[in-house]
Amino acid sequence: SAVISQKPSRDICQRGTSLTIQCQVDSQVTMMFWYRQQPGQSLTLIATANQGSEATYESGFVIDKFPISRPNLTFSTLTVSNMSPEDSSIYLCSVDFRGQETQYFGPGTRLLVL
Amino acid sequence: AQSVTQPDIHITVSEGASLELRCNYSYGATPYLFWYVQSPGQGLQLLLKYFSGDTLVQGIKGFEAEFKRSQSSFNLRKPSVHWSDAAEYFCAVGAKNGNKLVFGAGTILRVKS
Numbered sequence: 772s773a774v775i776s777q778k779p780s781r782d783i784c785q786r787g788t789s790l791t792i793q794c795q796v797d798s799q800v801t802m803m804f805w806y807r808q809q810p811g812q813s814l815t816l817i818a819t820a821n822q823g824s825e826a827t828y829e830s831g832f833v834i835d836k837f838p839i840s841r842p843n844l845t846f847s848t849l850t851v852s853n854m855s856p857e858d859s860s861i862y863l864c865s866v867d868f869r870g871q872e873t874q875y876f877g878p879g880t881r882l883l884v885l
Numbered sequence: 886a887q888s889v890t891q892p893d894i895h896i897t898v899s900e901g902a903s904l905e906l907r908c909n910y911s912y913g914a915t916p917y918l919f920w921y922v923q924s925p926g927q928g929l930q931l932l933l934k935y936f937s938g939d940t941l942v943q944g945i946k947g948f949e950a951e952f953k954r955s956q957s958s959f960n961l962r963k964p965s966v967h968w969s970d971a972a973e974y975f976c977a978v979g980a981k982n983g984n985k986l987v988f989g990a991g992t993i994l995r996v997k998s
Binding site for chain 2: 775802804812813814815816819827829863865867872873874875876877878879881
């Protein structure tokens with residue numbers, strides 16, 4: 772099975788700063804997704820990242836706050852901008868391999884904003 | 886709109902005992918259903934999925950789940966729990982050719998020896 776990695780695995784940031792999270796897959800995938808898991812909560816989809824097009828954001832999430840890049844079929848980044856303590860969460864990427872209609876998750880990035 | 890309900894926030898079972906985690910979904914068409922497990926400090930691992938066909942599906946680590954359309958349920962079961970099964974379990978619903986997974990709130994499983 773494919774390996775999905777995320778960098779950084781965890782970080783502690785100051786409010787007002789930005790953090791870029793990377794998601795790398797060792798094989799080409801059509802669909803990549805970014806989720807947020809707030810402390811003690813379930814997962815919420817932030818956006819879908821398609822190669823060669825703008826990301827599609829879910830209600831409540833905006834591009835200015837969570838810009839996403841998808842430069843190729845194996846890589847995506849999510850930036851959390853102008854962070855506040857409310858952004859403290861686990862951020863997970865997932866991928867859907869062509870034809871499987873199943874999402875596989877990376878290990879997550881644990882973010883604490885002070 | 887799709888929704889998933891996991892009515893049990895916490896469940897505690899003794900090691901070696903059987904387990905059933907409940908999941909109810911709301912979806913207009915035939916759902917794609919998933920169970921994931923998240924161990925502390927880890928990402929989500931897929932346990933099993935149901936798209937169509939046999940309503941009893943087998944997954945990894947000895948887990949199985951049964952799709953019951955009449956009850957809109959997709960409960961997860963294991964006949965004998967091991968201490969390493971202690972984790973949080975998430976049920977999720979999606980759609981054919983869809984992108985979005987909707988997750989339940991999760992059930993935290995504790996295993997006592």
